[in-house]
Amino acid sequence: MTDEEIINLFFERSEQAIDELARQHGGAVTRVVRNILGNEQDAEECVNDTYLGVWNAIPPHRPSPLRTFVCRIARNLATKKYHANTAEKRNSQYDLALDELAETLAAAGGVEQELEAQELRAAINGFLGTLSAADRFLFLRRYWYAESVKDVAKAAHSTAGSVAVRLFRIREKLRLYLEKEGLPV
Amino acid sequence: MKRETITRMLNDIDDRFVSEAAFPDPASAREGPERIKHMKKKRIITLALAAALILALGAAAYAAGLGSAIAEIARELSHSVPDEEMRKERPEAAAYIDEWNSRMDEWAEMGENSDKTAQSAVLPDGTTITLTENFYDGDRLALSYVLSAEGPRIDYDFGPDHECFDLLTESNGLAWYQDLSETQYLEIMAKLKLRGKVGFVIRTVGVGDHVRLADGTDIGPFIGAELDGNTVLVPQNGLPEAAKGQDKLELSFVVKTYEAYIWLEGDQVYSYYPVADGVPVSFEIFNNTSK
Numbered sequence: 001m002t003d004e005e006i007i008n009l010f011f012e013r014s015e016q017a018i019d020e021l022a023r024q025h026g027g028a029v030t031r032v033v034r035n036i037l038g039n040e041q042d043a044e045e046c047v048n049d050t051y052l053g054v055w056n057a058i059p060p061h062r063p064s065p066l067r068t069f070v071c072r073i074a075r076n077l078a079t080k081k082y083h084a085n086t087a088e089k090r091n092s093q094y095d096l097a098l099d100e101l102a103e104t105l106a107a108a109g110g111v112e113q114e115l116e117a118q119e120l121r122a123a124i125n126g127f128l129g130t131l132s133a134a135d136r137f138l139f140l141r142r143y144w145y146a147e148s149v150k151d152v153a154k155a156a157h158s159t160a161g162s163v164a165v166r167l168f169r170i171r172e173k174l175r176l177y178l179e180k181e182g183l184p185v
Numbered sequence: 186m187k188r189e190t191i192t193r194m195l196n197d198i199d200d201r202f203v204s205e206a207a208f209p210d211p212a213s214a215r216e217g218p219e220r221i222k223h224m225k226k227k228r229i230i231t232l233a234l235a236a237a238l239i240l241a242l243g244a245a246a247y248a249a250g251l252g253s254a255i256a257e258i259a260r261e262l263s264h265s266v267p268d269e270e271m272r273k274e275r276p277e278a279a280a281y282i283d284e285w286n287s288r289m290d291e292w293a294e295m296g297e298n299s300d301k302t303a304q305s306a307v308l309p310d311g312t313t314i315t316l317t318e319n320f321y322d323g324d325r326l327a328l329s330y331v332l333s334a335e336g337p338r339i340d341y342d343f344g345p346d347h348e349c350f351d352l353l354t355e356s357n358g359l360a361w362y363q364d365l366s367e368t369q370y371l372e373i374m375a376k377l378k379l380r381g382k383v384g385f386v387i388r389t390v391g392v393g394d395h396v397r398l399a400d401g402t403d404i405g406p407f408i409g410a411e412l413d414g415n416t417v418l419v420p421q422n423g424l425p426e427a428a429k430g431q432d433k434l435e436l437s438f439v440v441k442t443y444e445a446y447i448w449l450e451g452d453q454v455y456s457y458y459p460v461a462d463g464v465p466v467s468f469e470i471f472n473n474t475s476k
Contacts, residue, residue, distance in 0.1 A: 002394075028207070060352045062458045068204045079192045098188050105186040120190070121197035128202050140206035143195055157281055159274075 003066040010058035017058075018051050025067045029074045035146035036078040037085075038092025046081060050074040075144070094146040101143060104171040105178070119183060127177045131170065138163060139170050254318060254329040254415035256296025259289040262410060292419060295320040295327040300473060306466040311335075312390050314440055317415065319470040323430045326404070328418045328470075332440070334390035337364050339373070343384035349446050350384075353455035361447050361456060364389060373449070382450040392416070393439035393463055402427040404436075433471045439463035 001020050009017035029050055034043045053073045063069030082094060128136050134156070141152040142163075153163040263286050267279035299320035307313045311334075318329040344350065362370050365387070376383040395403050396418065402425055407418040428434060441461040448455040 004394075057354070060457065061354050061356075062460065064458070065200075065204050065207070067207055068200050071207070072200070072203065076196060079196060083189055083192065098191055101191050102186065102188055105191065120194045124194045124197055125199045125202070128198065133205070136202060137206045140198070140202055144198055144203060145206065154277075157275065157277060 003064070007058060007062055007066065010055065011062075018055065021051065021054060021066075021070065025070050028067055029070055031147075032071050032074050032145055033078045034092075035148075036075065036082050036092055036094040038095070042081060042085075043078075046074065046078050049077050053077065071145075092146070093148050096148075097143050097146050100167070101171060101174075104175050119181075123178055123181050123183055126181070127174055130177065131173070135166065135170050138166055142167055253296035253299055253301065254412060255299055255320065255327050255417050255419075256293045258410045258412050258415070258417050259292035259296060261412065262292075263289040291325075292327060292417075295325060295419075298473060299327065299329075300471065304468050306468075308440060308464055308466075310390075312440060314392065314438060314466055316436075316468045316470075319468075321434060321470050321472055322474045323472050324424065326420055326424055326428070326434075328396070328436070329415050330392070330418075330438070331414050332390070332392055332416070333414075334440075336366070337369070337387050337389045339365070339369055340386045340388065341376070341384070343386050343446055343448070345384075347384070347446075349457050349459070350448070352457040352459075353446065353448055354457065356454050356456040361387070361445060361454065377449050382448070384446075384448045387445040387447065389443045389445075391441055391443055393441050393461075395439065397437045398428055399435040399437070399467075400427065404428050431472060433469055435467055435469050437465050437467045439465050 001024065003024070006017060006020045006024060009020060026047070030043065030047055033046045033050070034040070037043045037046060050070065050073050054070055057063075057069075057073070061069075079094070082092070128139065131139065138152055138156060141147050141155055142149065147155070149164050149167070150160045152167075153160045156163060264282045266286065267282050272279040296318070299318045301318050303315050303317050305313055305315040313333040315331045315333070316328065317331055318327075320327040362373075365373075373383060373385060395405055396407075397403050404420055404425060405418075406421045408421050409419075410417045441463040443461045444459055446457040446459075
């Protein structure tokens with residue numbers, strides 16, 4: 001079934017929409033959520049909440065691509081739950097990914113302060129626009145989809161060592177970009 | 186930077202970047218960043234509705250009418266043959282490239298033997314779709330078409346009085362501007378700056394993701410490639426049974442006008458995407474081997 005047909009089922013308020021959504025994109029949703037939460041029970045709850053979120057959003061929304069839309073809802077719910085969990089409970093790929101970024105972005109010794117959402121949004125998207133498509137792919141896979149370095153390497157047909165080095169360089173570029181933009185890191 | 190702040194920053198990444206990384210990246214199958222730099226023209230994006238791939242090639246020198254777009258694109262998309270070192274150190278990547286090149290050889294062969302008689306259909310609004318080339322041997326299919334249509338058009342006739350206004354949903358992070366020219370984008374931003382809010386409709390003409398037979402059978406999903414206005418489509422998983430072994434096929438494309446209703450107010454983005462209207466257009470192609 002195509003995305004268009006699945007969306008039509010949501011518009012018709014047919015519960016089959018959830019089944020078809022799960023069949024077409026459930027794998028991607030579950031991977032994102034598992035990578036972030038690292039806990040099967042939390043992940044299962046979060047996947048179900050994601051489907052409910054999609055049910056409530058369509059209609060009126062008619063997203064394209066559907067997979068990105070669903071994964072974004074899943075990621076938002078999962079990261080919310082991740083930050084609500086206790087430190088002991090956090091043991092996921094996302095934890096490691098955040099460690100990598102936090103380490104690099106703290107290295108400049110900037111004053112810690114809350115940044116305006118708008119500034120951050122512009123900065124991260126501006127930064128990604130400066131990267132090559134290949135580097136952007138690595139960054140998104142590691143930090144948005146929260147995949148392990150090994151899985152990122154597999155998706156990019158590369159080795160884990162090579163990906164780790166490239167990710168390190170990309171994080172350094174991000175730090176320099178944010179500094180240049182006047183954002184405290 | 187706090188971990189929560191980093192999460193918020195990552196959550197704000199645009200849809201276009203998230204979509205771009207949704208599927209494994211064949212462009213990365215080559216060596217290191219230096220090599221990839223030369224391949225930026227071959228960026229992969231996804232066409233979600235048909236689960237197809239479009240390989241966008243910007244500046245290659247193919248000129249319509251001078252040869253086979255299918256064969257030319259196949260040559261452009263072929264990778265260098267992996268050397269022994271790569272075969273030893275990264276056998277999976279080498280195997281992937283071999284498989285891809287073999288598929289491109291098949292495309293080139295289909296292009297060289299294709300029927301290059303152009304067929305055109307002109308729509309009431311002046312949009313023209315031309316099937317420039319086709320190959321069908323009863324088992325395999327390759328198509329090339331050119332769509333001539335007005336670029337994305339912006340109409341500033343959208344506001345709170347419009348019937349679609351209540352259908353808007355908050356869409357912060359939406360890359361609504363990605364198909365617009367810089368001039369169009371700057372014009373919108375200037376209006377936003379002046380008034381603090383602006384409403385507009387982006388109308389774009391495109392070809393729907395499905396190609397069907399006369400009986401309604403969908404013959405996609407496709408692997409597709411675009412080169413200088415030519416779009417080449419080859420079924421990703423072969424032809425369905427209904428399309429095999431025929432003397433001729435009647436193929437139906439749908440030319441659609443996609444509308445995006447956008448309302449910008451301060452930092453907030455609201456949008457509504459109605460179902461696109463479509464005009465079906467049919468072309469008849471013949472089995473190249475039965476001529």
